[in-house]
Amino acid sequence: MVAHLLRLKLTLLANGLKRSAWQVVGLVIGVLYGLGALVLVVSGMIALSFADAELRQPVAVLVGSLMVIAWWVVPLISFGVDSTLDPARFVTFAVPRRSLLVGLALAGVVGVPGVITALSSLSIGIVWWRDPLALVTGLVGAAIGLALAIVGSRATTTAALPLVGRRRVREAMAGLAIVPLLLVGPLIGRFSSGVSVGIDDLRGVADVLAWTPFGAPWAIPADVAGRDWGLAAGRAGVALGVLALAAWVWAKALAYGLVNPPHNEASAKRRGLGWFDRLPATPVGAVTARCLTYWARDPRYALAAAIVPVVPFILWVLDRDGGALLLAGPIAAFLLGWGISADVAYDGSAFWTHVASPVTGRADRWGRVLSAGAIGLPVILLFAVGSALVTDQPEAIPALVGLSLGVLLTGLGVASVVSAYVVYPVQQPGESPFQTRQGASTAALTSQLVGWLALLVISAPEIVLAILAVRAGSLSLGFATVVVGLGLGITVLLLGVRYGGRALERNGPVLLQRILAFS
Incomplete structure (x- = not known):
């Protein structure tokens, strides 16, 4: 035996x-x-x-x-x-x-x-x-x-x-x-x-x-x-x-x-429809409600959210003088904006509902963007303003806010396109968020590196402006960072949702086939 x-x-x-x-x-x-x-x-x-x-x-x-x-x-x-x-x-x-x-x-x-x-x-x-x-x-x-x-x-x-x-x-x-x-x-x-x-x-x-x-x-x-x-x-x-x-x-x-083999526990409490009760009964509202539910109850999303509050402490440990702490807002913006790049893969076999239902690709993209943005916006503003005040550099607030908003919006836009083309094996619902599925390494690494590089190149103008504004203590350069960050970020977000939505409508059945092959 x-x-x-x-x-x-x-x-x-x-x-x-x-x-x-x-x-x-x-x-x-x-x-x-x-x-x-x-x-x-x-x-x-x-x-x-x-x-x-x-x-x-x-x-x-x-x-x-x-x-x-x-x-x-x-x-x-x-x-x-x-x-x-x-x-x-x-x-x-x-x-x-x-x-x-x-x-x-x-x-x-x-x-x-x-x-x-x-x-x-x-x-x-x-x-x-x-x-x-x-x-x-x-x-x-x-x-x-x-x-x-x-x-x-x-x-x-x-x-x-x-x-x-x-x-x-x-x-x-x-x-x-x-x-x-x-x-x-x-x-x-x-x-x-x-x-x-x-x-x-x-x-x-x-x-x-x-x-x-x-x-x-x-x-x-x-x-x-x-x-x-x-x-x-x-x-x-x-x-x-x-x-x-x-x-x-x-x-x-x-x-x-x-x-006594383990079994799944059935919930004895009815909690209503949650976010589905609070948001409009539209395709965008339904996708947003579902994604907000994921962020609150799915440990895979909760893990990504749990990393963000630790970012300021890590930066403070690395640099007690406080200079690195100014990066808390932009780093959190990157993590939360890029977080939706694996959304379709995390849907798993449930992605068939998007393929079979009359939900347009643009509605799908907007629903995912709005859910991540609703969580990310207050967090990055808190980090950007708080880090400037803690390091006694209030003049850096406009530059940090502009850079953080630009990175968040750009990340959401680029991730909306990437997730419409690439899926790779991820943890299934109920599995450990630390567990790596076999076959995920190369596909995930390649798509992530390409997406990160694109995000870095597109965000370069506000990054340069923010660095100059913080070093010079210039409010005028700081407000210029806000204008450039918002303008460039909104443009990339609109284009990302538009082209990502079209790609999702075209590639939806293929993506579903790949996801089912992973399980």
Whole structure:
């Protein structure tokens, strides 16, 4: 049965690659990315093997701990990254639980993340090659660490499935998780620019992690190399004890999940028609109401909206002097204006209603533009005015407002054209907003880069004027930025809606066919 599950995993992966060329492209990109990370880890461990034992232990513990923690945490945010062997699919089959557990655990190693993790774990164990006994212990510890990563990941995701299976919980987790993810880079950059980390700091963190299930397997060979058998036995007890506990939790959660598979919750409350009650009963009003509902209730749109409030804080962290904070308004305008470029792809199979109904392409474009504009306009005005006041540059308000409005309107216009020509695999409704569909990388990257370049070129006049106005503190140049930004932005928006609407009417059936092929 275990061998059958492994063959099934490989068959599912192979069949997925046959669905489209984009699946193969996505796999190649994933493999290249994984190989790059593997080369960094392996080369680092080779260099570490020639260092002193005082440095080998903390670095090995830190690297190994990061891998195990990533396996435990990332699937919770992504709501199950690998669903090819979803346990719920085995509900109707009489598969022995022990065989299912072993098969699913080994299947977790099959795939790019599993193979990269296994090889990285092996390289950490080989760090102790100069001491034969420590080398053997290191290889055993690497195997325990890999098992802790796989089994712990399965245990946490299976046990949390009844909770994260609820839509509202998934939406809340997605909104909360994006904030620390966005702040990690700026905080690390700020920290590294002003704080030096020494071996004593690394050793202190590693000493703590060495007594946790994340770092214990990687600390055992150092204890063996120092012939400290008591510490080695204690850390082995922690690692094996938690591994047994994780296996028990996974077995119990899996048994419960097979008997009580998750199901979608039906809402018991009637909330009326929402935005459809408040907006005119016209094609434009209907599309606008539906898109506003998406922005409020769809976690994929909520994720994009959650990024915007973090922008000023990131800019402030990057530049405490306040100069970068002036970019908050234009950056928010870009994010919100360009946000509708994937609207048609996010519609999924529901896009058939646009193709089948007598809604014109121009009405569709205006509905999407008005919904994004209603959200974006007050936000960018608040950021533009607030950033100027916080940095004590009130004379920059006209320039920032003009630039932000121009970028928002231009972004909406260009996105209206791009989304009428290009669709690519995106997260389906109910899936994690962090999950990337196979085959999406190249198509998404190409269309986004072309659209961004067009937006940058078209917005160049107001960008130049805004820079000159802020540097010179000139109100006249600032008001000129408002005139140019509004004039150019409105022109691009009108042209984008017009030609984007025509393109949508012409390409609608083709776009729908592509979307259905992605699902």
